[in-house]
Amino acid sequence: MNLNLDGKVAVVTGAAQGMGRAIALTFIKGGASVVAADIDLEAAKLVAEEAKALGAQAIAVRADVTKSEQVAEMVKSALEGFGKVDILVNVVGGSGRLKGRKLYLFRESTEEDWDSAISLNLKATMICTKAVLDHMIERKNGRIINISSVSALAGNIGMVDYSAAKAGVIGFTVALAKEVGPYNITVNCILPGPTETPGMKELNLPPESLEEMGRRTYLGRVGKPEDIANMAIFLASDGASFITGQSYAVCGARNLA
Numbered sequence: 001m002n003l004n005l006d007g008k009v010a011v012v013t014g015a016a017q018g019m020g021r022a023i024a025l026t027f028i029k030g031g032a033s034v035v036a037a038d039i040d041l042e043a044a045k046l047v048a049e050e051a052k053a054l055g056a057q058a059i060a061v062r063a064d065v066t067k068s069e070q071v072a073e074m075v076k077s078a079l080e081g082f083g084k085v086d087i088l089v090n091v092v093g094g095s096g097r098l099k100g101r102k103l104y105l106f107r108e109s110t111e112e113d114w115d116s117a118i119s120l121n122l123k124a125t126m127i128c129t130k131a132v133l134d135h136m137i138e139r140k141n142g143r144i145i146n147i148s149s150v151s152a153l154a155g156n157i158g159m160v161d162y163s164a165a166k167a168g169v170i171g172f173t174v175a176l177a178k179e180v181g182p183y184n185i186t187v188n189c190i191l192p193g194p195t196e197t198p199g200m201k202e203l204n205l206p207p208e209s210l211e212e213m214g215r216r217t218y219l220g221r222v223g224k225p226e227d228i229a230n231m232a233i234f235l236a237s238d239g240a241s242f243i244t245g246q247s248y249a250v251c252g253a254r255n256l257a
């Protein structure tokens with residue numbers, strides 16, 4: 001099977017760290033040119049520099065993906081820089097817990113918590129997808145890969161807003177795949193389980209709780225960003241050209257716990 005992305009252009013959101021960074025670098029090693037988009041431009045620039053050191057073409061772009069004007073600029077930079085977008089990976093997401101809030105149960109969650117979870121996880125996916133879709137339809141070619149979470153299926157206590165927003169990403173994936181299939185555009189979704197990323201570390205969970213998360217998978221460990229990137233490059237590759245509307249859990253069977 002050919003996992004080669006030679007000549008392809010990919011826009012990866014949240015590319016400055018964690019899964020986004022791993023996906024950007026894996027795509028680059030696979031031959032793609034990459035637009036590394038992130039709200040943290042300085043960190044995204046480091047990823048672009050790393051890519052260039054590998055002999056690849058990459059540009060870093062600052063974009064808050066919850067803001068459609070900034071996303072329009074992101075896509076404009078991609079088209080000016082590389083002339084096309086073949087692949088969009090919607091990586092940005094997270095929960096209010098990452099913004100300093102400790103675990104909060106549903107009955108303590110506020111409307112603001114819900115607006116924020118839906119905006120960052122679901123609406124941002126919609127905004128970025130809308131921004132590239134006409135271009136992909138015109139070219140009758142495209143790959144859209146969304147990052148949801150195993151929480152969308154298994155649920156997480158204290159993360160009801162996040163779990164619901166991530167479940168929305170699965171519905172978005174399935175429905176959109178049906179609409180855009182006739183244009184040779186595939187839309188798929190990855191559901192990571194607990195994965196060791198800077199975002200996960202920011203939760204400041206005690207070491208025993210990380211170990212416990214690892215134990216609750218059937219492979220006895222938490223995921224690495226590269227585990228997610230490997231699924232992403234497969235879904236972006238020619239080998240996955242007949243796969244659309246699907247959601248794949250990459251979680252050591254954590255979803256079956």
Ligand SMILES: NC(=O)c1ccc[n+]([C@@H]2O[C@H](COP(=O)([O-])OP(=O)(O)OC[C@H]3O[C@@H](n4cnc5c(N)ncnc54)[C@H](O)[C@@H]3O)[C@@H](O)[C@H]2O)c1
Nearest residue numbers: 014016017018019039064065092093094149194195197199
């Ligand atoms: N880490 C896990 O255990 C885990 C598990 C399941 C799902 N996920 C999902 O995987 C995705 C990646 O998670 P991660 O842990 O690698 O994330 P992370 O927190 O380590 O990195 C997120 C990146 O997104 C950027 N970002 C945040 N808000 C942004 C915005 N509004 N616009 C543009 N960029 C923004 C950050 O600057 C950062 O570079 C998220 O959607 C997350 O919900 C993570």
